[in-house]
Amino acid sequence: MSRLTDANVVIAKEIIARYPRAKSALIPLLHLSQEQNGYITREAMVQLGELVGVTSAEVYGTATFYEMFRFEPVGKYLINMCGTMSCALMGAGELMHHAEHKLGVKAGGTTDDGMFTLAHAECQAACTEAPTLQVNYRYRFRVTPADFDSLIDDLRAGKLADEIPQHGVLAKVRQRIPADKGVGAVAPEDVTEGPAWLDGKPAL
Amino acid sequence: MSSYPHAPGFVAGDRPKVVTSRFEYTDSFTIDRYLATDGYTAIRKALSKPAAEVHDEVKGATVLGRGGAGFPAGTKWGLTPQNVWPRYLVVNGDESEPGTYKDRLLMERDPHQLIEGCLIACYAAGLSQCFLYIRGEMALAQERVATALNEAYAAGYVGKNVLGSKFSVDIVLHWGAGAYVVGEETALIESLEGNRGMPRLKPPFFPAANGLYGQPTIVNNVETLANLPWLINNGVEAYTAIGTKTSPGTRMVAVSGHVKRPGVYEIINGITTFRDLLYGEEFCGGIRNGNSLKAFVPGGGSAPWFTPDQLDLPFEASQVGPAGSMLGSGAIMVMDETTDIPAAALTLTHFYAHESCGKCTPCREGGTWLERILTRVVNGTGTDADLQQLIEVGTSICPGDFPHASNEALGLAAVPFPYKMTTICFVGPSAYAPIHSALTLFRSEFEARVTKRITIPVTAVGVAQ
Missing domain, CATH: 1.20.1440.230 (NADH-ubiquinone oxidoreductase 51kDa subunit, iron-sulphur binding domain)
Structure with missing residues (x-):
């Protein structure tokens, strides 16, 4: 179950083929795995290692460096509360306090019903709209405690299911390079000369 | 509370708009809107000239890097060693400096402009493949850029023989997974190679000579590349007519914290002062509740702070540096007297x-x-x-x-x-x-x-x- 499905293996191979070195695809593939399972499992790391030709220890080494990868299940909705300077200046501390109270868990915890994981986050690049939060990496701006409450109620009632997918899903659109239009990966060992358009004349 | 898609504090006005010209349209991210507003005309124009000429234009316009260090893009491209192939372009969209969010907006609201900028850079500097690295947490930006790339491939603007020319390049969308340090260019390259994103020692790992897979690699910021279509369309003279000689063009600045109208503004480089920006009616309109200003961070979380004494400094690196701070990534965080x-x-x-x-x-x-x-x-x-x-x-x-x-x-x-x-x-x-x-x-x-x-x-x- 936690290995990639056949359909996802096809996508994984498509992604790997875009890079001159297969290992470059590792982070996108870890995302793919997290999208499928909600978190990264041991079996998944073994399989990804096989796909890109490195040991599972190397996969683990890369995966654990990055904050977005989770190694145990999280709630259906991961709520990341920004607490860096601009948000802090605009009341992020109080909002976090309120959120902990509302959900009945401390930051880092998951509610008993498995719906919400509350987490601290660092700057989310929305500083003028402070305080901000992200639910499964979808933004909410200028959040007041009352806004937070209605957000939780809406999520519980399933009203935002169209906008906010399950944890692990990032972009809902994938890049697809059509076979007849793509150049393909340009590997160092395959190229000895400068590109064709650099001959001193216009390309058109 | 508002959700995305969301328009931040842009103020209409007759100020020059180099990179935010399409932000006023609600469909600014679609290929139809882009084509209706001079989209993909710059790459056509570039392809009709020798690559060296396009490179000279970018060099002549002194397009300063907008990521933080402020190194001129044209000069950076020229640092690649002769006759070492292939060379790569890595686009730094891993924006995570506290206070900063111009690149996210450029990717979400005008992804085609960025793609065209990448094409121009690859053509001019002879770069064979482009990797567009977007911060992991920016799901919407990834979605918009993926959609835009799919449209651009289908229309023949990206890929094999762009617009029927000899120029061929793939732009590969890559996305991170949450690590601030990956915004540093050598760490970005490590991450793109599938490793832990730790910076490399310079020397020997100057990306222009020894970057991705050990090859010459140009790492440019999203905003830097987004400047290129306008520059090629309007020419060096028009570009350098905005701003000052040492800091031409415009730049995007995010002002957050205790101001009346926090927002991202496209300002004139070298001329607009911190006072204009914080107190000007067309920008932030002063400190909230009529409070007084206590201090501000002028260039992202890494920058030493300024006090009201430095308000009259312009956005000019050669003045802000000697005054004891930096312009960095174009992020100002304002603290009022209650802080x-x-x-x-x-x-x-x-x-x-x-x-x-x-x-x-x-x-x-x-x-x-x-x-x-x-x-x-x-x-x-x-x-x-x-x-x-x-x-x-x-x-x-x-x-x-x-x-x-x-x-x-x-x-x-x-x-x-x-x-x-x-x-x-x-x-x-x-x-x-x-x-x-x-x-x-x-x-x-x-x-x-x-x-x-x-x-x-x-x-x-x-x-x-």
Whole structure:
């Protein structure tokens, strides 16, 4: 179950083929795995290692460096509360306090019903709209405690299911390079000369 | 509360718009809108000239890098060694400097402009493949850029024989997974190779000579590349007519914190001053509730702080540097009179301590020390010795004089930016920058915490632990 499905293996191979070195695809593939399972499992790391030709220890080494990868299940909705300077200046501390109270868990915890994981986050690049939060990496701006409450109620009632997918899903659109239009990966060992358009004349 | 898609504080006006010209349209991210507003005309124009000529135009316009260091893009492209192939383009869209969010908007609201900028760069500098690295947390930006790339491939603007020419290049969308340090160019390359995102030592790993897969690699910021279509369409003269000789063009600046209208504004480089931006009616309109300004961070969380004394400085690196700070990534965080300064500094120190990759000891250990010591000072359980300890730990990360602005009241003469450092990249010194600024400018607030044991009630600022 936690290995990639056949359909996802096809996508994984498509992604790997875009890079001159297969290992470059590792982070996108870890995302793919997290999208499928909600978190990264041991079996998944073994399989990804096989796909890109490195040991599972190397996969683990890369995966654990990055904050977005989770190694145990999280709630259906991961709520990341920004607490860096601009948000802090605009009341992020109080909002976090309120959120902990509302959900009945401390930051880092998951509610008993498995719906919400509350987490601290660092700057989310929305500083003028402070305080901000992200639910499964979808933004909410200028959040007041009352806004937070209605957000939780809406999520519980399933009203935002169209906008906010399950944890692990990032972009809902994938890049697809059509076979007849793509150049393909340009590997160092395959190229000895400068590109064709650099001959001193216009390309058109 | 508002959800995405969301229009930030853009103010209409007759100011020149180089990169935000399409932001007023609700469908600014679609290929139809892009084509209807001069989209993909610049690449056609570029392809009708020899690549060297296009390179010269970018060089002649002195397009300064908008990521933080401010190095001119055209010059950077010229640093690649002759006759070493292939060369790569890596687009740095891993924007995560506290206070900054121009690149996210450019990717979400005008992805085709970025794609066209990438094409121009690849054509001019002879780059064979482009990797567009977007920060992991930016799901919408990834979605918009993926859609735009799919449209551009289908229409023949990207891929094999662009517009029927000899120019062929793939643009590969890549996305990160949450690590601030990956915004550093060598760490970005490590991450793109599938490794832990730790910076490489320079030398020997200058990306222009020895970058991705050991090949010459150009790493450019999203905003830098987004400037190129306008530049090629309108010419060097029109570009350099905006701004000053040393800082031509415009730049996007995010102003956040205690101002009336926080927002991202496209301002004129070298001319607009901090006062224009913070108090001007067409920009932020002053400090909230008519309060007075206490201090501001002029260039992202890593920059030493300024006080009202420096408000009249323009957005010009050659003036802001000698005045003791940097323009960095174009992010201003404003603190009004109600701000609890030690607590505000702690939010930034916490950030950098948290984001240390762990490669260099002074940053890995020092950052955590700074955070712990400052935490107890803020909590009112620190001692006098703690303030000295903060400086000692900070000095072990950045030996020598730390840059700061001149301040007559405190008898300080400016020490120019940048600082010396004992780490490979700027994350370590950045943990100390807010502490140094806050301690230098507002020492009495720290002393009140440690000697008189006054716990100042935290109102607006609190660090969540």
